[in-house]
Amino acid sequence: MSDVEFHVKAAREKRLATLEEFGKGRYMVVGDLAIKTVEQVIEASAALEGKHFHLHPRSAHRNRLMWIKERFPSLSKDVDELWGAYGTLGYEGIDGGRAKKVVDAMERVLDEIGRETHIKFK
Numbered sequence: 001m002s003d004v005e006f007h008v009k010a011a012r013e014k015r016l017a018t019l020e021e022f023g024k025g026r027y028m029v030v031g032d033l034a035i036k037t038v039e040q041v042i043e044a045s046a047a048l049e050g051k052h053f054h055l056h057p058r059s060a061h062r063n064r065l066m067w068i069k070e071r072f073p074s075l076s077k078d079v080d081e082l083w084g085a086y087g088t089l090g091y092e093g094i095d096g097g098r099a100k101k102v103v104d105a106m107e108r109v110l111d112e113i114g115r116e117t118h119i120k121f122k
Helices: 003-023 027-047 057-071 073-091 096-117
Strands: none
Touching: 003 027, 003 096, 027 057, 027 073, 027 096, 057 073, 073 096
């Protein structure tokens, strides 16, 4: 399995887990899973360009954010929504409205990157 295939498989599984937890009202984990999903989408897409952020764990988070904001500036607001909700949902995870915004942002990221890269994340 190539790096791209591995990250696509991980993104798909994590997306389904995010949607499942949202459906069950487990909002505290929705932010975590949505971010993990988008991280895998970024890794898969960047791997097409020969980039592998996960190989450098100390800088991976920062480099993923820089890459997606440079490569897909239109997704900047969605990425900020995802990472901004991480703490809010983790510590105050009773807000289904905030969790819904996170799920919607995740789906927009997957849709746009999927269109651009021709990778099917769903």
